[in-house]
Amino acid sequence: xxxxxxxxxxxxxxxxxxxxxxxxxxxxxxxxxxxxxxxxxxxxxxxxxxxxxxxxxxxxxxxxxxxxxxxxxxxxxxxxxxxxxxxxxxxxxxxxxxxxxxxxxxxxxxxxxxxxxxxxxxxxxxxxxxxxxxxxxxxxxxxxxxxxxxxxxxxxxxxxxxxxxxxxxxxxxxxxxxxxxxxxxxxxxxxxxxxxxxxxxxxxxxxxxxxxxxxxxxxxxxxxxxxxxxxxxxxxxxxxxxxxxxxxxxxxxxxxxxxxxxxxxxxxxxxxxxxxxxxxxxxxxxxxxxxxxxxxxxx
Numbered sequence: 001x002x003x004x005x006x007x008x009x010x011x012x013x014x015x016x017x018x019x020x021x022x023x024x025x026x027x028x029x030x031x032x033x034x035x036x037x038x039x040x041x042x043x044x045x046x047x048x049x050x051x052x053x054x055x056x057x058x059x060x061x062x063x064x065x066x067x068x069x070x071x072x073x074x075x076x077x078x079x080x081x082x083x084x085x086x087x088x089x090x091x092x093x094x095x096x097x098x099x100x101x102x103x104x105x106x107x108x109x110x111x112x113x114x115x116x117x118x119x120x121x122x123x124x125x126x127x128x129x130x131x132x133x134x135x136x137x138x139x140x141x142x143x144x145x146x147x148x149x150x151x152x153x154x155x156x157x158x159x160x161x162x163x164x165x166x167x168x169x170x171x172x173x174x175x176x177x178x179x180x181x182x183x184x185x186x187x188x189x190x191x192x193x194x195x196x197x198x199x200x201x202x203x204x205x206x207x208x209x210x211x212x213x214x215x216x217x218x219x220x221x222x223x224x225x226x227x228x229x230x231x232x233x234x235x236x237x238x239x240x241x242x243x244x245x246x247x248x249x250x251x252x253x254x255x256x257x258x259x260x261x262x263x264x265x266x267x268x269x270x271x272x273x274x275x276x277x278x279x280x281x282x283x284x285x286x287x288x289x290x291x292x293x294x295x296x297x298x299x
Contacts, residue, residue, distance in 0.1 A: 035068045048081055066094060066096060067110055071128050166184065185220035
């Protein structure tokens with residue numbers, strides 16, 4: 001999967017870039033979720049508008065701000081958007097950026113430490129999944145969230161994924177135990193830190209009776225297309241292709257999201273010169289390794 005996180009200041013520009021991303025062949029578009037920033041429109045409302053203006057790309061929040069969005073409402077909103085978009089919505093959730101707690105509290109949200117954030121996110125994932133079923137009434141009595149006899153629904157149009165942002169060891173363990181996917185960002189978790197993080201996720205998945213391959217790895221990537229190479233994703237498209245192919249093969253990354261994409265030129269270059277070349281290179285390597293049992297990379 002190749003996509004773009006759209007960060008323009010104007011909503012009209014975000015929609016235009018989303019339409020462009022679909023036209024040039026990207027697979028997904030997403031928006032960050034910072035409800036406490038007054039210059040931002042509501043992430044979910046804008047995603048709904050983007051869904052109405054596109055036909056193929058998957059859409060998701062990258063990542064929904066859990067402290068300011070109650071799980072029961074997140075479940076209903078996500079399922080509604082999935083139904084309206086014809087099964088193109090996925091749900092990304094984050095526990096709340098530590099440096100933003102003052103803003104979260106100012107908006108009426110709770111102030112949570114690392115342990116509380118971990119517990120709250122785990123409860124939210126379980127609660128949201130329970131509300132996406134057609135089963136009996138849902139009762140949930142957690143430390144942070146409680147519902148009493150709620151009739152579940154609506155049911156998403158497809159088997160919707162819950163992708164979680166995580167960086168610290170305990171949160172990475174939660175990803176391995178509960179999440180369908182992991183979304184870190186390269187400015188905060190550079191490539192050299194991926195192996196250790198993946199090891200924690202894989203170990204937690206095995207301990208929970210899950211296959212590590214069931215946890216998708218999606219990487220928000222920050223970089224710049226330049227004429228000469230000078231570091232991670234700082235160089236011409238061929239350098240991007242080499243580096244992303246290596247991450248797919250060695251770290252099982254199966255999705256790349258162009259971080260804070262504000263330029264149509266960058267989106268075009270990413271779609272035209274990077275995505276197809278990485279897909280081809282990874283496919284060739286997967287064929288070679290198919291008999292070795294390493295099949296996590298599904299870019």
